[in-house]
Amino acid sequence: MTASNDIGALATMMLARALESALVARADCGFQLLSSGQEAVAVGLAAALLPHDQLLCSGRAIAPALARGLDPGAVMAELIGRVAGPCLGRGGRGHLSQPSAGFFGAHAVVAGNLSIAAGVALALQARGDGSIAVCLFGDGACGAGAVHETMNIAALWRLPLLLVCDNNLYSVSTPRSAALAPRQLSDLAAPFGIKACTVDGMDVRAVRAAAVALTDHVRTGGGPAFLECISRRFESHSTSARESRATTELAADRALDPIKRLENALHAEGALSAQTAEALHEQVRAKVAAACAFAEASPLPVPDQAFADVG
Amino acid sequence: MTASNDIGALATMMLARALESALVARADCGFQLLSSGQEAVAVGLAAALLPHDQLLCSGRAIAPALARGLDPGAVMAELIGRVAGPCLGRGGRGHLSQPSAGFFGAHAVVAGNLSIAAGVALALQARGDGSIAVCLFGDGACGAGAVHETMNIAALWRLPLLLVCDNNLYSVSTPRSAALAPRQLSDLAAPFGIKACTVDGMDVRAVRAAAVALTDHVRTGGGPAFLECISRRFESHSTSARESRATTELAADRALDPIKRLENALHAEGALSAQTAEALHEQVRAKVAAACAFAEASPLPVPDQAFADVG
Amino acid sequence: MRRVFFREAVCRAVRETLDADPTAIVMGQDVGAFGGSYKEFSGLYERFGPARVRDTPVAEAAMVGLGVGAAAAGLRPLVSITYMDFVLLALDPLVNYAAKARFKTGGQIRVPLVVKLTAGAKGQGVAHSQSFESWLMSVPGLRVVAPSNVADAYGLMRSALQADGPVVYVDHKRLFPTSGPLDDSPHEVPFGMAAVSRPGSHATIVAHSYMVSVALAAAGLLSATGIDCEVIDLRSLAPLDLATVCASVSKTGALLTLEEGQLVCGIGAEIACRVQARLGPVRVSRLGAVAAPISSNPVLEAASLPDAARVAEAVRSLLRTTDISPPPRG
Amino acid sequence: MRRVFFREAVCRAVRETLDADPTAIVMGQDVGAFGGSYKEFSGLYERFGPARVRDTPVAEAAMVGLGVGAAAAGLRPLVSITYMDFVLLALDPLVNYAAKARFKTGGQIRVPLVVKLTAGAKGQGVAHSQSFESWLMSVPGLRVVAPSNVADAYGLMRSALQADGPVVYVDHKRLFPTSGPLDDSPHEVPFGMAAVSRPGSHATIVAHSYMVSVALAAAGLLSATGIDCEVIDLRSLAPLDLATVCASVSKTGALLTLEEGQLVCGIGAEIACRVQARLGPVRVSRLGAVAAPISSNPVLEAASLPDAARVAEAVRSLLRTTDISPPPRG
Numbered sequence A, B: 001m002t003a004s005n006d007i008g009a010l011a012t013m014m015l016a017r018a019l020e021s022a023l024v025a026r027a028d029c030g031f032q033l034l035s036s037g038q039e040a041v042a043v044g045l046a047a048a049l050l051p052h053d054q055l056l057c058s059g060r061a062i063a064p065a066l067a068r069g070l071d072p073g074a075v076m077a078e079l080i081g082r083v084a085g086p087c088l089g090r091g092g093r094g095h096l097s098q099p100s101a102g103f104f105g106a107h108a109v110v111a112g113n114l115s116i117a118a119g120v121a122l123a124l125q126a127r128g129d130g131s132i133a134v135c136l137f138g139d140g141a142c143g144a145g146a147v148h149e150t151m152n153i154a155a156l157w158r159l160p161l162l163l164v165c166d167n168n169l170y171s172v173s174t175p176r177s178a179a180l181a182p183r184q185l186s187d188l189a190a191p192f193g194i195k196a197c198t199v200d201g202m203d204v205r206a207v208r209a210a211a212v213a214l215t216d217h218v219r220t221g222g223g224p225a226f227l228e229c230i231s232r233r234f235e236s237h238s239t240s241a242r243e244s245r246a247t248t249e250l251a252a253d254r255a256l257d258p259i260k261r262l263e264n265a266l267h268a269e270g271a272l273s274a275q276t277a278e279a280l281h282e283q284v285r286a287k288v289a290a291a292c293a294f295a296e297a298s299p300l301p302v303p304d305q306a307f308a309d310v311g
Numbered sequence C, D: 001m002r003r004v005f006f007r008e009a010v011c012r013a014v015r016e017t018l019d020a021d022p023t024a025i026v027m028g029q030d031v032g033a034f035g036g037s038y039k040e041f042s043g044l045y046e047r048f049g050p051a052r053v054r055d056t057p058v059a060e061a062a063m064v065g066l067g068v069g070a071a072a073a074g075l076r077p078l079v080s081i082t083y084m085d086f087v088l089l090a091l092d093p094l095v096n097y098a099a100k101a102r103f104k105t106g107g108q109i110r111v112p113l114v115v116k117l118t119a120g121a122k123g124q125g126v127a128h129s130q131s132f133e134s135w136l137m138s139v140p141g142l143r144v145v146a147p148s149n150v151a152d153a154y155g156l157m158r159s160a161l162q163a164d165g166p167v168v169y170v171d172h173k174r175l176f177p178t179s180g181p182l183d184d185s186p187h188e189v190p191f192g193m194a195a196v197s198r199p200g201s202h203a204t205i206v207a208h209s210y211m212v213s214v215a216l217a218a219a220g221l222l223s224a225t226g227i228d229c230e231v232i233d234l235r236s237l238a239p240l241d242l243a244t245v246c247a248s249v250s251k252t253g254a255l256l257t258l259e260e261g262q263l264v265c266g267i268g269a270e271i272a273c274r275v276q277a278r279l280g281p282v283r284v285s286r287l288g289a290v291a292a293p294i295s296s297n298p299v300l301e302a303a304s305l306p307d308a309a310r311v312a313e314a315v316r317s318l319l320r321t322t323d324i325s326p327p328p329r330g
């Protein structure tokens, strides 16, 4: 897994950040849900996954898709509605998907992917090859009954399902504290006897360590597990939503940048030279440029073909 | 509250049991959900309620309605579809209701009354007279997401809501252990910081004591509370459902009869003489006879009137 | 060819599928040792065990969500919801995910899921009596079938369990106790094919599920008075077999649509429009439930639903209407 | 009389109601300090505080359930769901409880609840673009209104917040940024009254919500070619003002129904049937969404929804159809 080492993790986080910047710079960007600030959760989690595992996530899916190894050009194509996207440009924002790459994908209904992921886990359990399903969702999803119904059945049936809450402390404008009563969201797992923990979602190493521990638990038949990652969203809820947070709060959040944090750590540890860093930045710039060119070259879909492919 | 003393509780439990026997003896009984065996939960709970509180419950509503003080004749009339019922014979089985008597009533959708009850609690909170809403539901309802969504909002908004799970260990044929992962169903309240406890639902005194403690907590602004009562259903799920339990299991359950249990206790304590007991039985017989006669005398509804009363 | 109960026909189709297809599973409340509310799964648990015949909690949303996810990931689940009323709790996974998955993923994901719903009224009250077929058939990506007899119950379930996308299989509380002949050799009834349940020449009654027997009873009453009705059993609501309906109506020139659900934006409205779009104006009338909740009260329930007498009267007044000439142009 | 935005008209009606009625409250996601996704609740939180303008978790089922219970127990809640797609999560309390409460309790319980839903497509994809009005208007006990302009947005919201039973108020993503004149003095628009948005003599186009502006644009295109369309804005879907529609159609003799939702069992089917039941055969045609999910893809979204050009073409071909004579009787 490219992200299984720190340099790889750094590169993937940088790629996600850069690809999103390129996306929002486009005139045809439209409505998008950005991962900016939350890259460490997706990248740290993906580092613990095996090729046959399936990752499902919320509409905030760009970093998760790239972390799972989807081609940046294909992702960009899908996001701007071109046929070179894995969904032929029909899924687009909020509905990225490529099951063949272990990315069952995004579903833009909040908490909508939870029971779906449990179903995927049921299918993987029946296959019996040790693969697991992972569902990545936001704090907002923890207000939905789907969390309860899914945890209960997953625990009863010992499904190979890892639930990962990317808790960026907000549901659109609503602070998590105003929407959710539990002290920690991982507390929700306790009544069901589901193994759970909460980590700093801005620290990719912490996320990866927890994800490795919990995926092992799930993979070895221990039943479902629940991981809460506390993160920060650097942009407004969506490209079409007003920012509701104070600039001071945003500034403090941005100071926690998971990319700078890992880069600094690696520098301090002597694991990342200035040249390597510059080379990384250069590679990322090149990848993003190539991705945009690839997407750009792909046509928009033909309606009649799409409309014939229903059900 | 008539049931606030043991003799009263005994009388109400006997009344519910006897009324149901009279009901099922009727040719026009039809589909009914009986409380037989679970009378102590309804009666012990009702003993803790004040006139302006509102009780909501599942479709298994006969003992709760009588415990709340509804007229037995009116209840019987509703159950057999006569206009003398509080719902003019339209609600009938599974939908008994008389808000004026503090019985907001039954709703036959499993877990369907949970969020409704929270809404009633919100209205009572706004009224600010210290009244509370109480929702009585079965163990089966604890598999539904409504429990989660309702507890979360009730805790956040400190709603005056008491959730009471009448856990008779089965959802139709499905054992609670096969449907619900938590060790105790009252454990579900913990993540939300909701005060909770589990008691023996076949002991009306234990139910009443717990209900008094938790209603005080809720009434005094402590926020919602959760009470689990472990009970036994003496008849099959409904009058039209097959019995799925072994006769040995049923026999053991019936040995826990909450009515005999209280009667014996009162005898042992010298609080109930043989004559008083006989008098009680006589009163109950008379009440049930009167209730049946009253219901019998009431006509069936006129469709056009009913159909004009929609929305 | 043996005579079996409707519930046995359903059960046989499911059993044969589970025998033949190791990926097929059944999920639902009390579908296990209990054998289903109507015994329509009787014996499956004993034969296939708890891993393939799964009792679920009372959690319709998750039941269907799990079915959708499992189907999308390689299993062939049948999810049973005993009362169609409660599909209202499960429409998000069914409509927002299953019906859209193939389209939105560019064909990467298929959802070969069967959701079995029991519709109709039988004395259980306002929240246990509803029929929402018209809603489900309007969802692009969902196929909806509704057998009226034993042979179709079997054949349509076989087809549903072989489909490559989500199928809603609608049965009816009043059908389970009925019986009828069933061919011993395995066979399917294809989707999108209506059946002529009774040939006739004066008027066409189009119905599905339990209402087909009501239509046939009405046709019996009417034949005594010399009115000869053709009864069309839709069997499949999506896709809809308009050709068979139109063939009948172009013969009779009079169409009565009959459904147990609500008339407003109902199946009858859709059929009446499509038939007239193809055939031009014909005498049409629609019959369905009264616009009110369905009470468990025997008097109210009976008054709110179509019965043979009401259907017969509707046909008589339909045949009385002669003027179908266009109004003066303004 | 001032010119205001659609969102301001909604907001004013809600504000005036909360001012006048201490039992009125608002609940929804981001309706508080944020002022609603479309700023349609802007300023209410500051004016009425967190007890009366309540941000909720993302829990549509409980949001509506709480609204229903609160309404049944004496409050007058407005519950806002930003995307109509997600009412699919909340249909149980709305349909199985609110719509049935008055009937099933013999009038003891009323549910004066307004559920505000935002329908329609605007680039957000398969699960954020749907229109389910036809489903909701078919439920006995629910009233459904859908304004197309500023004045009706205000007047219908005022009426909704004074109704004695559950009301579904449907607005549209593409309407919030529109503006129009609004009378300064408080007033209501009664339910059950359609409006003639444009008088015309050759054909009647019936629409609601955002599609009214599409119909008007089409009428503009057509008038250039000498075709004079009358555009009827339904405004209220339940109750439905059939009289106004029939008056128009008996004048024009041609009816085009237009909706953004699905055609199958849709609003157009209902209107076409009712109009012809009253007027006899007229030239009818229905236009609605393509039978496919609505992608966020700009090309696909545009191709799946009616636009002025398609409406104009539908009117032209409708007027080309002359033969509405009945088929030969068999």
Ligand SMILES: Cc1ncc(C[n+]2csc(CCOP(=O)(O)OP(=O)(O)O)c2C)c(N)n1
Residues within 6 Å of the ligand: A058, A060, A108, A109, A110, A111, A137, A138, A139, A140, A141, A142, A168, A170, A171, A172, A237, D029, D058, D060, D082, D086, D089
């Ligand atoms: C069921 C549902 N309700 C409402 C919405 C609208 N919506 C889209 S994203 C979102 C916020 C979700 O917050 P969270 O789960 O914390 O994810 P985040 O956006 O913070 O990543 C909402 C309310 C939705 N998509 N689905």
Ligand SMILES: Cc1ncc(C[n+]2csc(CCOP(=O)(O)OP(=O)(O)O)c2C)c(N)n1
Residues within 6 Å of the ligand: B058, B060, B108, B109, B110, B111, B137, B138, B139, B140, B141, B142, B168, B170, B171, B172, B237, C029, C058, C060, C082, C086, C089
């Ligand atoms: C949402 C929903 N699903 C299914 C049903 C059918 N049903 C009626 S009662 C019942 C069992 C409920 O069990 P429990 O909550 O324990 O209550 P009990 O019957 O044991 O009193 C079921 C599944 C229903 N009424 N509502």
Ligand SMILES: [Mg+2]
Residues within 6 Å of the ligand: A138, A139, A140, A166, A167, A168, A169, A170, A171, A172
């Ligand atoms: Mg969040």
Ligand SMILES: [Mg+2]
Residues within 6 Å of the ligand: B138, B139, B140, B166, B167, B168, B169, B170, B171, B172
């Ligand atoms: Mg139970």
